[in-house]
Amino acid sequence: MGPSLFAEAGFDERQEKEALVALSMAPGVGPGRIRSLVARFGSAAAALQAPARVLATVPGIGPQTAAAVAAFDGHAAVTEQFERAERVDATLVTAWDPAFPPLLREIYDPPAFLWVRGTLAEADAKAIAIVGTRRATAYGKQVAYDFAAGLARHGFTVVSGLAYGIDAAAHRGALEAGGRTLAVLGSGVDRIYPARHARLAQAIIEQGALLSEYALGAAPDAPNFPRRNRLISGLTRGTLVVEAFETGGALITARLALEQNREVFAVPSPVHSRAGVGSNRLIQQGYARLVLSVEDMLAELGLILDEPPDEPAPVPPPALDPLERRLYDALDDTTPVHIDTLCTRTGLDPSTALVYLLNLEFKGLVRQMAGKQFFRA
Incomplete structure (x- = not known):
């Protein structure tokens, strides 16, 4: 540049x-x-x-x-x-700099500059935001992860806000698919919030960037986040709402995306799910397009899909002892399985199953979701 x-x-x-x-x-x-x-x-x-x-x-x-x-x-x-x-290897990118995200220049109230930890790339002009509740269900986290991974495999940068729940799942999905992801903070880029996401933030820096318009050292004060959300939607061609309660930041981001003339998508949630009432309402009221796959989203955007790379040949897991193998074979690659169901499938008691599942986690073969649900990594 x-x-x-x-x-x-x-x-x-x-x-x-x-x-x-x-x-x-x-x-x-x-x-x-x-x-x-x-x-x-x-x-x-x-x-x-x-x-x-x-x-x-x-x-x-x-x-x-x-x-x-x-x-x-x-x-x-x-x-x-x-x-x-x-001290934190952050740089200032001004609105007059060629590296400044071009889509962000187009919104009504773009920042005059961004503090950046990591790198901005021309590829980030092809970006989608994934947002949702911090109190996400296992279903919502899995959907966010899968959509982010799919978008990353098609060459899209995934943008979110580093929060618990849907945001974190989206960042991890993009990272683990080998893609780029940007996290927009409501604090200074040297104040990681929540602090428990410090390791995730470091991974984002290595495969994308942390961004903020707030001064370094700025605390994550509540009024910062609605304003931060305009940057999440403004950086992208469209915003996907995965799970949202009746009120919350994800709905604010969706509204801002509409004001910025960007597309809004939503994944349907079960009708009895309180965590998905807001996203279901977006669909019902015509503010968001219902999507069931990454391909649905990109077709709505009228984008030509990059062919994802050929799936690598499955690598057999390393040698497992008989109980580890029994548990591993009882798990699914995409749908989390509850510990009680695993015990029924394997004939193991919960305490024994949890010990061997922990061994499988250490070997990188199993991931645990909230509520003692597991699936193959």
């Missing part, structure tokens, strides 16, 4: 990035006002040097905001941001 527009215009790249961060710290200045200031003065650095009376003439910048920009005295805080970024 080539240099940013600022570099082409002869501005110092580091100085310009520092100025953009400084503007974002000035009271009353958000992404829209930053864009207005840059459009008027040609750069953020020039806007910071302008007197208040001139700043006040910029559309959308009133006297109070102009005074706040002209009086900005937080350069130590700006320096601290870049020091924090260096």
